[in-house]
Amino acid sequence: MSEYTVINSRAVRVDTPDKATGKAVFIDDMTMPGMLYGALLQSPLAHARIVSIDTSKARNLPGVKSVVTAAEAGLVKYGVSPARYDETLFCHEKVRYVGDDIAAVAAVDMETALKAVSLIEVEYEELPAVFTIEEAMKAGAPVLHDNYPGNICAEVHSEFGNVEEALADCDLIKTTTFQNKRQDAAFIEPQGCIASYDLSGNLTLYSSTQVPHYVQRTVAMVLKLPVGKVRVVKPYVGAGFGIKASANPLELSACLLSMKTGKPVKMNYNREQVFQYGRARHQFTHTMTTGVKKDGTIMALKHLCYLDGGAYSSFGIATVYYAGSLLGGPYKLPNMKYDGYRIYNNKPACGAMRGHGGVAARACWEQQLDMIAEELKISPIELRLKNMMVAGDVTCNDLNMSSLGMKECIEAVKDGSEWTAKKGKLPKGKGIGMACGFFVSGAGYPIYRSDTFHGTVIVKLTEDGGTALVYTASAEIGQGSDTTFAMIAAEALGIRLEDVRLESGDTDFGVDLGAYSSRQTLMTGHAVKEAAEDARRQVLEVLAKELNVPVENMDIKNSLIEFKQGNVDFTGLRTRYSKEHRGWNDNPADGPLTFREASRIAYLSKGSIVGTGKYKPPELGGKYKGATVGTSPAYGCSAQIAEVTVDEETGQITVDRITDAHDCGLAINVTSVEGQMEGSVSMGLGEALFEEVKFDKKGHVINADLAEYKIPTMLDMPQIKTIIVESNEPNGPFGAKEVGEGAIMPTIPAILNAVYDAIGVRIHELPMTPERVYLAIQEAKKGKTG
Amino acid sequence: MLLPKFDFHEPKTLNEACQILAAYGVKAKLIAGGTDLMVNMKKKILSPEQVISISRIGELKKLDTSGDSIRIGSCFTVADLSTSDAIQKHLSALGEGAKNLGTPLIRNLATIGGNLGSARPAADLPPALMAYGAQVVLNSLSGERTLSLDKFFLGPGFTAAKPDEILSEIQIPSLPPHSGAGYINIGIRKGQDCNLVNVASFIALDTDGTIRNARIVMGCVGPIPLRASSAEKMLIGQKPESALFARAGAAASLDSTPIDDFRGTAAYKRDMVGVLTRRTLDIAFREATHRQ
Amino acid sequence: MKKLINLTINDQHYEVAVEPNQTLVDLLRYQLGLTGTKKGCEMGDCGSCTVILDGKAVNSCLVLALQADGRSIQTIEGLETGEGLHPVQEAFVEKGAIQCGFCSSGMILSAKNLLDQKSNPSEIEIRRALAGNLCRCTGYQKIIEAVKSVPQAN
Numbered sequence A: 001m002s003e004y005t006v007i008n009s010r011a012v013r014v015d016t017p018d019k020a021t022g023k024a025v026f027i028d029d030m031t032m033p034g035m036l037y038g039a040l041l042q043s044p045l046a047h048a049r050i051v052s053i054d055t056s057k058a059r060n061l062p063g064v065k066s067v068v069t070a071a072e073a074g075l076v077k078y079g080v081s082p083a084r085y086d087e088t089l090f091c092h093e094k095v096r097y098v099g100d101d102i103a104a105v106a107a108v109d110m111e112t113a114l115k116a117v118s119l120i121e122v123e124y125e126e127l128p129a130v131f132t133i134e135e136a137m138k139a140g141a142p143v144l145h146d147n148y149p150g151n152i153c154a155e156v157h158s159e160f161g162n163v164e165e166a167l168a169d170c171d172l173i174k175t176t177t178f179q180n181k182r183q184d185a186a187f188i189e190p191q192g193c194i195a196s197y198d199l200s201g202n203l204t205l206y207s208s209t210q211v212p213h214y215v216q217r218t219v220a221m222v223l224k225l226p227v228g229k230v231r232v233v234k235p236y237v238g239a240g241f242g243i244k245a246s247a248n249p250l251e252l253s254a255c256l257l258s259m260k261t262g263k264p265v266k267m268n269y270n271r272e273q274v275f276q277y278g279r280a281r282h283q284f285t286h287t288m289t290t291g292v293k294k295d296g297t298i299m300a301l302k303h304l305c306y307l308d309g310g311a312y313s314s315f316g317i318a319t320v321y322y323a324g325s326l327l328g329g330p331y332k333l334p335n336m337k338y339d340g341y342r343i344y345n346n347k348p349a350c351g352a353m354r355g356h357g358g359v360a361a362r363a364c365w366e367q368q369l370d371m372i373a374e375e376l377k378i379s380p381i382e383l384r385l386k387n388m389m390v391a392g393d394v395t396c397n398d399l400n401m402s403s404l405g406m407k408e409c410i411e412a413v414k415d416g417s418e419w420t421a422k423k424g425k426l427p428k429g430k431g432i433g434m435a436c437g438f439f440v441s442g443a444g445y446p447i448y449r450s451d452t453f454h455g456t457v458i459v460k461l462t463e464d465g466g467t468a469l470v471y472t473a474s475a476e477i478g479q480g481s482d483t484t485f486a487m488i489a490a491e492a493l494g495i496r497l498e499d500v501r502l503e504s505g506d507t508d509f510g511v512d513l514g515a516y517s518s519r520q521t522l523m524t525g526h527a528v529k530e531a532a533e534d535a536r537r538q539v540l541e542v543l544a545k546e547l548n549v550p551v552e553n554m555d556i557k558n559s560l561i562e563f564k565q566g567n568v569d570f571t572g573l574r575t576r577y578s579k580e581h582r583g584w585n586d587n588p589a590d591g592p593l594t595f596r597e598a599s600r601i602a603y604l605s606k607g608s609i610v611g612t613g614k615y616k617p618p619e620l621g622g623k624y625k626g627a628t629v630g631t632s633p634a635y636g637c638s639a640q641i642a643e644v645t646v647d648e649e650t651g652q653i654t655v656d657r658i659t660d661a662h663d664c665g666l667a668i669n670v671t672s673v674e675g676q677m678e679g680s681v682s683m684g685l686g687e688a689l690f691e692e693v694k695f696d697k698k699g700h701v702i703n704a705d706l707a708e709y710k711i712p713t714m715l716d717m718p719q720i721k722t723i724i725v726e727s728n729e730p731n732g733p734f735g736a737k738e739v740g741e742g743a744i745m746p747t748i749p750a751i752l753n754a755v756y757d758a759i760g761v762r763i764h765e766l767p768m769t770p771e772r773v774y775l776a777i778q779e780a781k782k783g784k785t786g
Numbered sequence B: 001m002l003l004p005k006f007d008f009h010e011p012k013t014l015n016e017a018c019q020i021l022a023a024y025g026v027k028a029k030l031i032a033g034g035t036d037l038m039v040n041m042k043k044k045i046l047s048p049e050q051v052i053s054i055s056r057i058g059e060l061k062k063l064d065t066s067g068d069s070i071r072i073g074s075c076f077t078v079a080d081l082s083t084s085d086a087i088q089k090h091l092s093a094l095g096e097g098a099k100n101l102g103t104p105l106i107r108n109l110a111t112i113g114g115n116l117g118s119a120r121p122a123a124d125l126p127p128a129l130m131a132y133g134a135q136v137v138l139n140s141l142s143g144e145r146t147l148s149l150d151k152f153f154l155g156p157g158f159t160a161a162k163p164d165e166i167l168s169e170i171q172i173p174s175l176p177p178h179s180g181a182g183y184i185n186i187g188i189r190k191g192q193d194c195n196l197v198n199v200a201s202f203i204a205l206d207t208d209g210t211i212r213n214a215r216i217v218m219g220c221v222g223p224i225p226l227r228a229s230s231a232e233k234m235l236i237g238q239k240p241e242s243a244l245f246a247r248a249g250a251a252a253s254l255d256s257t258p259i260d261d262f263r264g265t266a267a268y269k270r271d272m273v274g275v276l277t278r279r280t281l282d283i284a285f286r287e288a289t290h291r292q
Numbered sequence C: 001m002k003k004l005i006n007l008t009i010n011d012q013h014y015e016v017a018v019e020p021n022q023t024l025v026d027l028l029r030y031q032l033g034l035t036g037t038k039k040g041c042e043m044g045d046c047g048s049c050t051v052i053l054d055g056k057a058v059n060s061c062l063v064l065a066l067q068a069d070g071r072s073i074q075t076i077e078g079l080e081t082g083e084g085l086h087p088v089q090e091a092f093v094e095k096g097a098i099q100c101g102f103c104s105s106g107m108i109l110s111a112k113n114l115l116d117q118k119s120n121p122s123e124i125e126i127r128r129a130l131a132g133n134l135c136r137c138t139g140y141q142k143i144i145e146a147v148k149s150v151p152q153a154n
Ligand SMILES: Cc1cc2nc3c(=O)[nH]c(=O)nc-3n(C[C@H](O)[C@H](O)[C@H](O)COP(=O)(O)OP(=O)(O)OC[C@H]3O[C@@H](n4cnc5c(N)ncnc54)[C@H](O)[C@@H]3O)c2cc1C
Pocket: A707, B029, B030, B031, B032, B033, B034, B035, B036, B037, B038, B039, B054, B074, B075, B078, B100, B101, B102, B103, B106, B109, B110, B111, B112, B113, B114, B115, B116, B117, B118, B122, B123, B124, B125, B161, B165, B166, B167, B168, B192, B193, B194, B195, C043, C044, C045
């Protein structure tokens, strides 16, 4: 039995009845009076100098209201990390990938806008292009950005402890190289927005974004508007997974076009443009050398990584850091050396995607740990149990495990999958494998260097009493954050969930850094809790005065006021409340004093009751360069076991079952936590088996659709057994921490290890398509016979 | 995703359709389920000036198993093929192809005629149909002709149907006793996938149990679905057994002419032809031993 | 040139003028304001535009508005009854089968279409019937649980 009345339950989500009936409004469901339609002119070439742009024919087309290029947009540089602002709204001197934005048009309808785009004449001087890391790093290779010679967008070099010394003392040293492929988030709702500029100079942008706050700042900066004049509102969003976590050219173009025309402007990406814009998971090439003692104790990790970055930085600097720092846990690792490089080339930029930076690294390492376990004749589970950290441990790179249910997770999946009965006992072609993972619960620092609060929240009680309005700028993008925060507010105030109404995703509600780095439950959650407690305190203080009862002797539960000591006569208050509502037939007549009455009385005495809350992470460890990437107030962790069948003649893999345990601190909404775990597994399974964005020799995405870019369908997914582990995180609201991204970490390596168990062949490159698996089996056979 | 502009016609009879088609010739395109044509028009691969819908022509939607051949109207949907008991009973390999085509939503629109008309080398229905020895009936104002499906496909997107011809019906000769067929397709994932390789095999046994007739058809490994003629020859007159099927698979591999593309290498496809040929022959043999 | 068509949507009769190159999904969304039907790909790949056309679930992005002339269409907006949510909608809400919700309209209609044709479908039947509806959020687990939990007539 839970000690809580609202949280830690399976409360039905507040947004899903609307979503089940088609009433929920997503961006493309919106229209505005006089709305224009915008379209982009995007580069057909991967690398070219722009010699001239002639927009006159487009401008003269009837129905066209505005045509903008870099000449109109200005050349303010923007991007994700201020240290690498390397984009301008439109290309001015050159284009750097197929799809780079050159101009935008607003017209009375879509057909006219597209026609106008086709009438813009651009003269290009084609430049040699580079599409791979090898090409981009070759001496004399064409350079994408003049100030980044060698096309090195970012490099990281760090060492904690002394790796060479430690390796010299190891009994077993293992080196492997592993590569994943460029992934696409493949959310089902393409990006879209409507910008509306009014006559007083206020700009409102409705957008399918995960981060209204960052979009607001970028729009203001690029279009040179005061931040206070820019409002960003997020309707319901058809998921983002990281790709919608920064301002995009659609949003900026729509804003500029609306400012030019004084009309609302709607813009959308079609599916092909979603792929062309990219910004999803990088291709990582990891080479790892791990040293262990005979008994399996992990001593050192030497790690080299190259990221295929694409044409711009996007989130890439954070990505290259994360790819190294997230191996600090969840195992005790005293010595760790990391060299990471992110390389520019003429493909769409890569960015952040679920499990930012850590997914391929985790896959590489967890597979390597299994190889080590096998050589040492230790079970993979034993090896992990032996090395894992526990709450209170600090990693060599200063990440503090304030809670860590790693052991519980491992044991839960071991039991839940009947590992002992299966491991080593399955017929050939069937296999079982396990892996662990861990992830941050919110980035410790904002993307721009700042002392800002990461979240501010307002809880306002309706003046007539009874309902708490929660205003947060956080972003519900499908993960269920609105429900989570409504539940936290209800719990902290002591009222029922149905007595809370929550509004989110609007920059007018305050600051919230948004839905990325698995931060909202912990960070926004704290701010919600604080705001709700503030409102609660104010109500109780008024009651204390009115009834002459100390605040400590009162409580609010289930929307009722509880008096801890004896009977308190509140008939005077009740009468006052009833007088305020003459003619109403549902005034409380008998029974305990209600929150409705209490909050009305509080209003009568103080005016509107407004509670405020805020959150900023405490001072976090790590003073070295790059310490800001990876530090977090808390870390979630997980373990998974995959069971697979491999058709050795065709190479086809069937994942039969996944058992998944995740430590989320405390599950505010149990169903939502499971939902994140299950969704993570499917995304990991897709990356493991099918997904790869492919390019032709000219830099066009070949498979820019959901037919040839293959995400799992219902027939590809196994039954997933989810087990929630609750470790009660001291830094989390009510003990809660992340689940949104960490849950993906073990999926790929668990499948890799299961496939090895099934066929006895290690695969070090994703995706494990039938052909790749088949070839690996053939190679191994040749090796044996020849 | 705007479609190009076109005029739309929706004739009620085959004859009316033939008239409209005759009037516009190459400027017109037939639309049945639209699941192929609409995608091609959205991608601007095709921009016909006239679109003629044949999906309301009742006479094109029938399935007739009463005579000495099974006759399927060109607008019979893939969904109906996949659930029809008659198809399951007589033409299980075709049913298997239908079950594996696209998605349930696509199958509810897609037609058998459209699947042949699209002439995709990876299409799911041609291998089984060719293995069963199907013929197509082509209609135009000047009359009707039948053509073996073996001669229908000319290349990706191209068929032997003339610009004024409509494929009205697919005819499959009734199966002899002791005959059977199998179909297998493989892709990257299990749901909704474009095939990497697909193979259908048909065998008919003599009373003494030897193989009297065999047809093996391979998709995705040539510009059109291909017959594996040397594998077929190898089978005829032999006693069916797994070693023979394996050798036939190897022969079919050599009969195939796959190319490298972004979906897979020629070498892999070639090897898979071998595996699928053997496996479909196994299924065909099992069915043949049961069919009276 | 626009042509006049007659069709029934959610039991209501409509007479509308449509362009030959207009798709059914665009007619529903932009002309009739029935925005519950979504567009995720416009190529038949995702299923978010699923509607039930004369009793069959189809991708409305692959159907011309003109082809719907004289036909009967059910969209997500037509599922609710005076009594409240349709049992399939209810099950999706109860079981947590909806996250971002962008696939949900299509998913629910495919599920309803399945249950209309077959009561108590097995898990594999559910997986086959809903394989044309992509969901990137849920991993499908709770969707299957929801479909299984829908109370059946007998
Ligand atoms: C998401 C998706 C998945 C798919 N998956 C598969 C798959 O797995 N396997 C597969 O084989 N196909 C697949 N397809 C392709 C397509 O659905 C099938 O080929 C289908 O059978 C086409 O039938 P249709 O009636 O929709 O064709 P339409 O699009 O109506 O027509 C296709 C072509 O044939 C011509 N045509 C149609 N009928 C006739 C006729 N009677 N006479 C002469 N010409 C005619 C048309 O002019 C057109 O050129 C898929 C398509 C989509 C969109």
